Amino acid sequence: MNIALFGYGKMGRMIEQIALNRGHQIVAKIDVDTTEIDFSKMDVAIDFSMPSAAYENIKQCIAHKVPIISGTTGWLKDYDNAVAYCKEKKGAFIYASNYSLGVNIFFELNAYLAKMMQHLDQYKVRMEETHHTQKLDAPSGTAITLAEGILANSKYENWSLDQGNDNELVITAKRENDVPGTHLVEYNSNVDSIEIKHTAHNREGFALGAVIASEWIIGKTGVFSMRDVLNLG
Template sequence: MKIALVGYGKMGHIIDDIATKKGHEIVARLNETPTKDNLNNPDVIIEFSNPEVAFENIKVGLEHNIPVICGTTGWLDRKSEIEEIALKNNTAFLYGSNFSLGVNLFFALNEKLADLMKGFPEYQVQLEEIHHTHKKDAPSGTAISLAEGIIKNDDRFDAWKLDETQNKELGIFALRQDEVPGTHRVSYKSAVDELEIKHTAFNRNGFALGAVIAAEWIIGKKGNFTIKDVLFDK
């Protein structure tokens, strides 16, 4: 494949290394707004940039009929617009709050546990995420996906909120510590005990590999997808 990397920070460099070792060609490494000229006619775009510019980056790619894999979080209030653009241009868009295989297994486990725990109101649920101090958005996209999985399976909640909550809001607590790739914890605590599930990333390689696998998978497809389509739809 010919891959254009839009957002060439730490993740972009790791994706570059993994994709190159898998035999793919990186035809663009961009930290500026993509254009038809500087994208260099790729087969697919992998976008890991910043929340402020992600929408425009993705839009440009889709409007040039290039499928886009996006791992940028913090811009999802406009995701429905992007999905409409993908359909209008007869191309493909795939968003993942986290491309790690382990995290996506964690998502499935989280939903199963939420369904089991919904009948035990004596257990209070708490969701916590820890990331490196360079991460600009809070809570993380992964934490939001976990919260949505709980809300879908437990009618005690109808929305999530950062930090303190009221009524039927599920709280997400976001901490920032030096060079932590990502830790997510969901706990159920009662007066007598506590049950906890946790995912800890040791580095960014799992995220990068998942993004490259998603890019390989999306070639020739049309429509809007998630990482679940790549990992679990057989």
């Protein structure tokens, strides 16, 4: 499989190594200084670029009939437009806030726990995410996905960063050196606490999931998620 990498930072380089180890070829490494892109050699594209570039990268790949896997966060104001464009052009597109296989199982556990807790008003839920200091967006896309899983199954109306009122799910974002990603969901009452937590030990899990998603999407048409890739529906 011929893979193009949009964004060649730490994640791009890790994806490259995993893809090569799985027998694939990297046919393009597109970064901020790239001026010409040959889409004809690509079987699939993986985007871990900048928030300002992600939407245009997705549109360009779809326009050139190249399936695209996007893991860039911070651009989701344009997500609905990307979905509409993909459907219009009959393209193939996956966006995930986190491609880690463990995190996507964690998403399912989080939503299931929220359903179990939704009528237990004595519990207040809070979230905390910790990442490396180079991460540009806060809260993380993973934290937002977790929050959406709780909002869909609770009385909370929306989420807020660091502080909020009783109708808001508060997400605390921390930035520390050399932390790939830790996410905590905690339900607290006067008598006890329940928590679930995912801790990434390195970025390899994110990269592996993105490569697995790129293998899965070949030959398909539509807008998908990691729930489809992992058959979690």
